[in-house]
Amino acid sequence: MKKIILLIVIATIVSCKNDAKPATQKEEIKKESFPDELAKVFEKHGGIATWRKAKTLSFNKGEEAHTSDLQSRKIVINSPKYSLGFDGKEIWLDQADSTAFKGNKDFYYNLYFYFYAMPFVLADDGIIYEKVDSISFDGTNYPGYKISFKANVGTSSDDNYKVYFNSETYQMEWLAYTVTFKAKEPNNEYHIIKYNKWENVDGLVLPNEITWYKMDKKGMPTKPQGPATVFTLPLVSEGKLGTSFFTKPNVQ
Structure with missing residues (x-):
């Protein structure tokens, strides 16, 4: 039901946006700078230009509906x-x-957003x-x-990612990452994820x-740690949700 309401809200926003008068000011075009191979990975997954145009991203993980404002990175998870x-x-x-919620909200709130928005979040500002x-x-x-981050970029600038791709198709295949949440020093212990299946969501x-996956001493993936995590009800929209959508319920 919440997903249906979200679709209606976004459809209304997009409709109003389309009815608005054309802007007289030219839209600023951001100059992108990535290694050539990574640029091909982004292009394989729909292209950075398509990603930059999107304003809202939503998906379900089990009973949780994750919705994000892609510009402000405001997020809400409803279950x-x-x-x-x-x-x-x-x-x-x-x-x-x-x-009811057994995790750490500060760690969890954007965790699956980063995993789901791959590889495009690896095109954020302040990346090395x-x-x-x-x-x-x-x-x-x-x-x-x-992929590493310049100092004071994001909530965990000491986190590192490694993205691996198919050398022929340039489709992303693996993601290795470290977790330094609230740690005083960078963590060099990597975890690794296999991206098993992909789907086209509005381009x-x-x-x-x-x-x-488990890893051997050389850092190579060996076998699954457990069952796959499945994402459902994907949504990408150029419509932007209002501020109130991301505020805590019953808070004025």
Whole structure:
């Protein structure tokens, strides 16, 4: 039901936007600068230009509906037992039962947004790109790039990512990442995810299914850690949601 309401809200916004008079001021075009191979990865997944035009991203993970404003990175997660989100200033949690949400809201609120919005979040501002050695799985080598952040960029600027892609198609295949949440020093222990399935969502190729894998001593993926995480009800829109959509319920 919440997804249906969201679709109606966005459809209304887009309709009003289309009825508005054309702007007289020229739209500023952002100059992109990526390594050539990564640029091809972005293009394979729908292109940076398509990503930049999008304003709202939504998907379901189980009973959770995750909705994000792609420009401000405000987020809200709605489920039958709790809601949590980021309103631009504060990370909030709303639940009738204090035991309903068992995680850390500050860590969790944008966790799956980053996993789902791959590879495009690797085109954010303040990113440093570095070519890394390939990884191998089932006899296939996957070239990759390490993505790190300039100091004080985002909530965890010491986090690192490594994106690996198919050398022929340039489709993203793997993501390795570190977690430094509230840690005093950078963490060099990587986790790795296999991007199993993709789907076209209004011109953007976004993940439908991902699986965490175990790694050997050389950092190569070996076998799944558990069942796949499946994303459903994807939505990408150029419509922008109002501020109130991301605020804590019952807060004026």
